Amino acid sequence: xxxxxxxxxxxxxxxxxxxxxxxxxxxxxxxxxxxxxxxxxxxxxxxxxxxxxxxxxxxxxxxxxxxxxxxxxxxxxxxxxxxxxxxxxxxxxxxxxxxxxxxxxxxxxxxxxxxxxxxxxxxxxxxxxxxxxxxxxxxxxxxxxxxxxxxxxxxxxxxxxxxxxxxxxxxxxxxxxxxxxxxxxxxxxxxxxxxxxxxxxxxxxxxxxxxxxxxxxxxxxxxxxxxxxxxxxxxxxxxxxxxxxxxxxxxxxxxxxxxxxxxxxxxxxxxxxxxxxxxxxxxxxxxxxxxxxxxxxxxxxxxxxxxxxxxxxxxxxxxxxxxxxxxxxxxxxxxxxxxxxxxxxxxxxxxxxxxxxxxxxxxxxxxxxxxxxxxxxxxxxxxxxxxxxxxxxxxxxxxxxxxxxxxxxxxxxxxxxxxxxxxxxxxxxxxxxxxxxxxxxxxxxxxxxxxxxxxxxxxxxxxxxxxxxxxxxxxxxxxxxxxxxxxxxxxxxxxxxxxxxxxxxxxxxxxxxxxxxxxxxxxxxxxxxxxxxxxx
Amino acid sequence: xxxxxxxxxxxxxxxxxxxxxxxxxxxxxxxxxxxxxxxxxxxxxxxxxxxxxxxxxxxxxxxxxxxxxxxxxxxxxxxxxxxxxxxxxxxxxxxxxxxxxxxxxxxxxxxxxxxxxxxxxxxxxxxxxxxxxxxxxxxxxxxxxxxxxxxxxxxxxxxxxxxxxxxxxxxxxxxxxxxxxxxxxxxxxxxxxxxxxxxxxxxxxxxxxxxxxxxxxxxxxxxxxxxxxxxxxxxxxxxxxxxxxxxxxxxxxxxxxxxxxxxxxxxxxxxxxxxxxxxxxxxxxxxxxxxxxxxxxxxxxxxxxxxxxxxxxxxxxxx
Numbered sequence: 001x002x003x004x005x006x007x008x009x010x011x012x013x014x015x016x017x018x019x020x021x022x023x024x025x026x027x028x029x030x031x032x033x034x035x036x037x038x039x040x041x042x043x044x045x046x047x048x049x050x051x052x053x054x055x056x057x058x059x060x061x062x063x064x065x066x067x068x069x070x071x072x073x074x075x076x077x078x079x080x081x082x083x084x085x086x087x088x089x090x091x092x093x094x095x096x097x098x099x100x101x102x103x104x105x106x107x108x109x110x111x112x113x114x115x116x117x118x119x120x121x122x123x124x125x126x127x128x129x130x131x132x133x134x135x136x137x138x139x140x141x142x143x144x145x146x147x148x149x150x151x152x153x154x155x156x157x158x159x160x161x162x163x164x165x166x167x168x169x170x171x172x173x174x175x176x177x178x179x180x181x182x183x184x185x186x187x188x189x190x191x192x193x194x195x196x197x198x199x200x201x202x203x204x205x206x207x208x209x210x211x212x213x214x215x216x217x218x219x220x221x222x223x224x225x226x227x228x229x230x231x232x233x234x235x236x237x238x239x240x241x242x243x244x245x246x247x248x249x250x251x252x253x254x255x256x257x258x259x260x261x262x263x264x265x266x267x268x269x270x271x272x273x274x275x276x277x278x279x280x281x282x283x284x285x286x287x288x289x290x291x292x293x294x295x296x297x298x299x300x301x302x303x304x305x306x307x308x309x310x311x312x313x314x315x316x317x318x319x320x321x322x323x324x325x326x327x328x329x330x331x332x333x334x335x336x337x338x339x340x341x342x343x344x345x346x347x348x349x350x351x352x353x354x355x356x357x358x359x360x361x362x363x364x365x366x367x368x369x370x371x372x373x374x375x376x377x378x379x380x381x382x383x384x385x386x387x388x389x390x391x392x393x394x395x396x397x398x399x400x401x402x403x404x405x406x407x408x409x410x411x412x413x414x415x416x417x418x419x420x421x422x423x424x425x426x427x428x429x430x431x432x433x434x435x436x437x438x439x440x441x442x443x444x445x446x447x448x449x450x451x452x453x454x455x456x457x458x459x460x461x462x463x464x465x466x467x468x469x470x471x472x473x474x475x476x477x478x479x480x481x482x483x484x485x486x487x488x489x490x491x492x493x494x495x496x497x498x499x500x501x502x503x504x505x506x507x508x509x510x511x512x513x514x515x516x517x518x519x520x521x522x523x524x525x526x527x528x529x530x531x532x533x534x535x536x
Numbered sequence: 537x538x539x540x541x542x543x544x545x546x547x548x549x550x551x552x553x554x555x556x557x558x559x560x561x562x563x564x565x566x567x568x569x570x571x572x573x574x575x576x577x578x579x580x581x582x583x584x585x586x587x588x589x590x591x592x593x594x595x596x597x598x599x600x601x602x603x604x605x606x607x608x609x610x611x612x613x614x615x616x617x618x619x620x621x622x623x624x625x626x627x628x629x630x631x632x633x634x635x636x637x638x639x640x641x642x643x644x645x646x647x648x649x650x651x652x653x654x655x656x657x658x659x660x661x662x663x664x665x666x667x668x669x670x671x672x673x674x675x676x677x678x679x680x681x682x683x684x685x686x687x688x689x690x691x692x693x694x695x696x697x698x699x700x701x702x703x704x705x706x707x708x709x710x711x712x713x714x715x716x717x718x719x720x721x722x723x724x725x726x727x728x729x730x731x732x733x734x735x736x737x738x739x740x741x742x743x744x745x746x747x748x749x750x751x752x753x754x755x756x757x758x759x760x761x762x763x764x765x766x767x768x769x770x771x772x773x774x775x776x777x778x779x780x781x782x783x784x785x786x787x788x789x790x791x792x793x794x795x796x797x798x799x800x801x802x803x804x805x806x807x808x809x810x811x812x813x814x815x816x817x818x819x820x821x822x823x824x825x826x827x828x829x830x831x832x833x834x835x836x837x838x839x840x841x842x843x844x845x846x847x848x849x850x851x852x853x854x855x
Binding site for chain 1: 591593626
């Protein structure tokens with residue numbers, strides 16, 4: 001008997017590993033494996049391999065070389081200006097935030113000891129004592145006030161300005177306490193403070209040619225567009241500091257070059273690998289893929305304020321006509337999770353698991369299209385390379401349509417200018433949305449009546465009211481229930497069809513241990529340097 | 537003017553034209569940059585670019601001054617040897633370029649040392665034994681090398697030598713270069729990929745130039761007086777073909793400073809070509825201008841050098 005089943009790939013290993021991390025028992029897993037036709041004996045060996053990957057003992061020492069996908073002279077050590085994955089990786093290594101999100105998406109305290117509020121409007125942040133910056137200065141409330149207030153100054157050019165604007169007052173109460181007063185109640189503040197831009201820097205810092213943070217690594221060399229090297233901070237405040245002696249991060253923009261460098265052993269981690277390269281990685285014993293779904297999606301938008309989307313039957317028809325399994329399997333090559341037409345992904349703790357994705361049902365779709373009187377008319381679907389995989393998705397919809405007498409025309413338009421000329425404008429078009437940490441940010445950006453990016457022109461007073469109410473709710477249970485209801489409203493009423501959440505794939509050598517998935521993005525939410533280790 | 541000074545006058549004239557070209561290119565780059573949509577403040581802010589945020593950042597960065605006066609300021613600074621400060625990360629442009637330029641020049645230098653002797657030898661030999669099997673093989677090979685894009689050569693060589701055979705590192709920068717053999721290993725693949733591209737052109741041009749002079753009456757005369765084939769070619773034909781050959785070599789080599797973006801990308805080699813691409817995508821005017829000047833200077837100095845060689849190697853102009 002063979003040790004591994006046929007057709008078993010690294011992708012499946014990663015799926016099993018993921019399930020173990022999420023708390024699946026051995027019995028659950030075996031049942032899942034049996035269901036997919038894997039015999040018990042073989043299933044056992046698969047599980048051993050995956051459990052070994054999860055339960056490894058950390059090792060100290062070594063230098064990690066990791067490659068991202070983009071880097072330029074715009075690289076920065078200023079957390080407020082951080083734009084690209086490279087910036088996030090550096091910020092996470094050299095600085096700390098008040099809070100961070102763990103692999104389950106729950107808020108944990110980092111530099112803060114506690115963050116509390118009675119009304120979700122006035123917040124009190126208690127800081128850890130005895131935390132030191134790399135230059136020896138002790139962290140106090142002034143540093144936090146300075147770090148947060150800079151986002152409000154237009155001269156800083158902060159990327160988080162629009163989110164930070166709600167902090168109406170940020171003041172020091174005593175050496176280790178900061179008061180934050182919001183414009184209106186928002187219970188998400190602890191999550192918002194976990195964004196990469198809200199890293200804490202020393203008060204008065206204006207020169208970012210080198211990083212002075214509290215993080216697990218000390219910046220040793222920083223050349224924008226070339227590379228960054230960090231060495232372990234021996235004076236780190238967390239009892240278990242970094243395992244690595246040092247890490248080096250640079251970018252190899254070309255996907256093939258990045259994968260080749262990993263395969264040849266020149267680097268230990270290649271971030272954001274194209275699904276097409278997975279076959280190369282799966283053929284090798286020395287490397288594996290680390291797959292995480294953080295909520296990026298490409299969606300089909302039907303504007304509800306113009307034909308054909310002004311007839312709800314058209315929208316319902318389209319949602320039933322989308323063959324989600326086919327999109328997941330053939331378009332995304334299995335690297336996606338099936339979605340239920342709403343933007344909160346399973347990586348988010350507020351995701352509504354009871355909301356089943358709509359089944360592919362051409363007969364039902366035909367019924368709706370017929371009712372709308374659209375059967376046989378030509379309907380253009382605007383797609384572009386700019387919205388990843390949208391052309392392939394449009395083709396899947398077009399083919400499903402031709403079987404029931406619907407005539408979809410795929411309008412393939414250039415990437416350049418797509419976001420300003422077609423997105424939000426064409427009656428039926430594709431969009432692509434990056435993950436956001438809280439449902440509130442997603443809803444207010446994409447679904448509120450006055451949302452700047454209201455892709456389908458979805459307007460609902462009830463939804464707007466619920467959004468504001470949920471924002472100020474401190475009671476988790478009540479809040480979750482409201483978010484679940486709102487997800488249902490979006491799935492049933494909005495004109496946005498979200499077929500799948502796209503997975504992010506990092507490729508790593510098998511020597512790398514401790515890499516987990518994180519809702520803030522690939523590479524462990526960009527914070528891998530502090531948590532991973534290298535086995536000899 | 538005494539006739540003996542004529543070549544020097546021609547050389548001076550070439551240098552003057554080169555300087556004028558530099559100024560014109562600088563203005564052309566400036567106007568082309570001005571036509572690009574968006575400015576550095578918008579690009580830096582990205583999705584967070586609300587009108588107030590952009591206006592605030594522009595003011596803070598001094599971008600509210602008219603572009604032309606900023607450009608003239610930069611040009612005046614350049615005359616004093618100051619290349620300005622990058623808008624994007626506030627570093628001196630000279631610092632940003634310094635290390636990258638020496639990387640680029642090192643790569644270009646090693647490639648030149650490898651490719652020029654090989655290309656000239658092959659080109660001259662092919663011309664000498666024109667129509668022979670050797671000539672045909674060289675011609676077919678050069679044409680195939682010209683037709684294969686360099687990213688193909690580079691990616692294939694990485695696959696074969698780094699991934700399958702494991703002889704060479706896949707990256708040229710970021711690997712430890714503590715010994716000479718490590719340096720050789722790191723440079724081997726980029727230099728080979730680049731040599732493929734530049735030498736093919738040089739071989740063809742050399743061959744054509746030498747053949748042209750072989751067909752002239754004075755080489756025929758050498759044949760008639762009984763000179764051997766190598767003597768005909770090396771002593772009689774080659775000196776007269778030197779001008780066109782120098783031009784072909786200069787054109788091929790000028791590509792090595794600014795045009796090697798693909799090789800820089802695939803081997804993760806931080807040179808000036810990548811720097812220029814970064815500068816354009818962030819609309820970083822001082823950096824764009826400085827890079828453009830460097831490419832222009834390297835191109836012009838090579839072409840001017842070729843012209844000078846052509847002038848000085850021409851006996852009619854020399855005497």
